[in-house]
Amino acid sequence: MHSEPVGRRNRPTRRAVLGTVAGVATAGVAGGYVWNRHGKDSDDVGGGAGGAGGANSRPGSRSYERLSDPGRTVVRGADGDTLATFTDGARTAVLAGPSRTFSEPRTTDASVTTNAWVRVLPHAWQEGMEKSAWFKAWFTKTLADKGPDVFAAAFEYSSAGAPDKHNSAGVRYAGTAHFGPRNQSVDSPLDFAYHDEQSDFYDYLGIPWTFSDGTRAQPEQARYGDVDCSGFQRLVWGYRMGLPLHNTNTKGAGLPRRAFAIAAYGPGRMVIPHTNTQPTELDVLQPGDLVFFAIIKNRPNFIDHCGMYMGLDDKGRHRFYSSRSAANGPTLGDLSGHSLLDGTDFYARGFRAARRL
Structure with a gap:
């Protein structure tokens, strides 16, 4: 049932912080301890900013192991350390790399330090794909890649303050995101509905978008720079990482629009099914999994x-990152509800399911 922590064990701590941008401290680590998902110490693959180097990264020293619940292929180095995990039916890949610390002092004193780098496979994983030519080339290149992964891209929209980035066409594709326009019917800024929903990724970008079925969506000027919870996931996984998107809440190729539809019909596979109760067995989760909540008082399921899902924070709690109304944008913080899956706080009580894209 357990997913695999990445990295080596039982090495002295040595951490060199390279920089902090928008509340995200990025650390290059040579043998530094970090929390893995299981609350145990696990140190990082490779040395410094160079990442997952050394013998573990040589193709000839790798081995492949099949595990179940869910079915997955685990790549290990010569010393048995986990280099990557690929889940059957999913395009999410978790690879070992330099340790990074994600923090948001504005809203929480907790932080998440992880050596998990979340990438997107060009194809949904199937057993035996490690033998294919495309995979061997892709894996060698990606294991050494220190360009933005899913986590790095997601934090380029942090409500704590992220710098603007523009593409060659002048479109601001990254920078501080907000949740939505002010909801005039709600008085308290700490209310989860203080800012309005319905802002999708193209609203944030301020550009029209044509979906694969030919439908065309127009951004609302009043929502420029805004993105709600599911729109944020579509912005990161779809616009930035290239997963297909569609513009309905029904079955289709790629990510549908709203949270309930992504949970029910999204790509990949459910790793925690929706059973109308708060899940308490969380070992199956791995960094990058989408987690889903029922938080409307009169609709508990x-x-x-x-x-x-980001993994364990520095207090050993299961922490997630989402675009939320009270924080007015993407947050891993605790403003008007702790960003935790375990325990009895607001979001933990509403936690219902998880999907690996």
Whole structure:
């Protein structure tokens, strides 16, 4: 049932912080301890900013192991350390790399330090794909890649303050995101509905978008720079990482629009099914999994919020990252509800399911 922590064990701590941008401290580590998902110490692959180097990265020293629940292929180095995990039916890949610390002092004193780098495979994983030519080339290149992964891209929209980035066409594709326009019917800024929903990724970008079925969506000027919870996941996984998107809440190729539809019909596979109760067995989760919540008081089992699982924080708690109204944008913080899956706080009580894209 357990997913695999990445990295080596039982090495002295040595951490060199390279920089902090928008509340995200990025650390290059040579043998530094970090929390893995199981609350044990696990140190990192490779040395410094160079990442997952050394003998473990040589193709000839790798081995492949099949595990179940869910079915997956685990890649190990010569010393048995986990280099990567690929889950059957999913395009999410978790690879070992330099340790990074994600923090948001504005809203929480907790932080998440991880050596998991979340990438997107060009194809949904199937047993035996490690033998294919495309995979061997892709894996060697990607294991050494220190360009933005899913986590790095997601934090380029942090409500704590992320710098603007523009593409060659002048479109601002990254920078601080907000949740949505002010909801005039709600008085308290700490209310989860203080800012309005319905802002999708193209609203944030401020550009029209044509979906694969030919439908065309127009951004609302009043929502420029805004993205709600599911729109944020579509912005990161779809616009930035290239997963297909569609513009309905029904079955289709790629990510549908709203949280309940992503949970029910999204690509990949469910790793925690929706059973109308708060899950308590969380070992199956791995970084990058989408987590889903029912937080409307009079609809206790209707999925209406989603986030991205990050792993254990520095207090050993299961923390997630999502675009939320009270924080007015993407947050891993604790403003108007702790960003935790375990325990009895607001979001933990509403936690219902998880999907690996």
